[in-house]
Amino acid sequence: MSLLQRIAHCHRHNLSRFLPFAVGGRQVGHMRNDLAQELRRFPSVFRVEKGSVSIAEHLDSFDYRTAAIDSVMRELRQEGYIRGWRDELFTVASDYGAEPLFDLERAGVPLFGVKAYGVHLNGYVRRDGEIWLWVGKRAANRPIEPGKLDHLVAGGLPSGVKPFDNLLKEASEEASIPKELARRARPCGALRYRMELDGCLRDDTLFVYDLELPADFVPKNHDGEIADFRLLPLHEVERLLAETDDFKFNVGLVIIDFLIRHAYLTPDRADYSEIALALSRQP
Known part of the structure; x- marks a missing residue:
């Protein structure tokens, strides 16, 4: 793929x-x-x-x-x-x-x-001038895409909760990110998709955030939704996205957007314009 x-x-x-x-x-x-x-x-x-x-x-x-x-x-x-x-x-x-x-x-x-909304956080660190991305593996009991790779922090947006407040809550529960650190997350736009999954229609908008983490930060899960975490260089993240089906379906959209915004993918690449324009298409 x-x-x-x-x-x-x-x-x-x-x-x-x-x-x-x-x-x-x-x-x-x-x-x-x-x-x-x-x-x-x-x-x-x-x-x-x-x-x-x-x-x-x-x-x-x-x-x-x-x-x-x-x-x-x-x-x-x-x-x-x-x-x-x-x-x-x-x-x-x-x-x-x-x-x-x-x-x-x-x-x-x-x-x-109906339209639904969620928050996704790209949690990353810098090593020797290169970006590494924290990735979680979904627990085997998750109702959707069990065992797939996921973001460090992600979650649906419940009624009456603002996106950033939800991000802070999920950051604490899913990755033990202290509030004072999670508050540094930057909003970086939104991505929308509409797809059929398990016979249903998902019409979702994802609010995207980036958070640069300290080099010595190690996430720990509290709510049981994530089995483990791993820190991967971007070239390995791209390989997994392009060559395997390891990532949860919608996580790929957010990570590809991250790769473009952080200049890992550039216009020198032959399919760059197609990728960038495909991300912005309307369902």
Whole structure:
């Protein structure tokens, strides 16, 4: 898998396999067809019509929608339809910063195909003028991509939490980075992708941060999500991205962006413009 192929993998989807999902006349997601059929059993909450799914009109506030949808989700969970329940709510809106429409259990987000957000931290050190990147290996019990390589710190953005506050929390839990050190992280933009994974549609935006760490810093995991850490030179990181499937699917996007911004990849490379432009494409 080349770097270009890794980027393309995160944009692979076919919307004809999904139904538009709307709230108050605004499309906010793309729902799995099988989930839409399940939701026909709940006409007081969902309107399932030919070619679309929407929230019932009488659920006209954030609180009403959240409570009604949560009740349905919990029933589907008991029936075994929804797996990987997190007891963590994500806010659903038409766009980032737009009016919140309802909160949704994280496990249901890809089923509804709504926009979700996360934070990813490139934690790196300098050795003899070269950059080395800290990489984590996901625990074997993770519901998504177990055992794959991941960032030093990464996590989804729960309801009511600001990105930087979430980064500080995840930095402490996942890598034991003290707050005074984690606060030095620099925001470096955002990356968006839309892809099919396990029959669901993921429409995700990742807020990207860089943090240069002391040479003697050694991360330690506290929340059980990371099995171990390793410090790798960028040429080895690139090799793993380009030649193996070792990295979690979306981590590649963030690392390739890092390689460009830190001038590891330069315009002297034949596929540089294709790689740089592919990162900025819209889903």
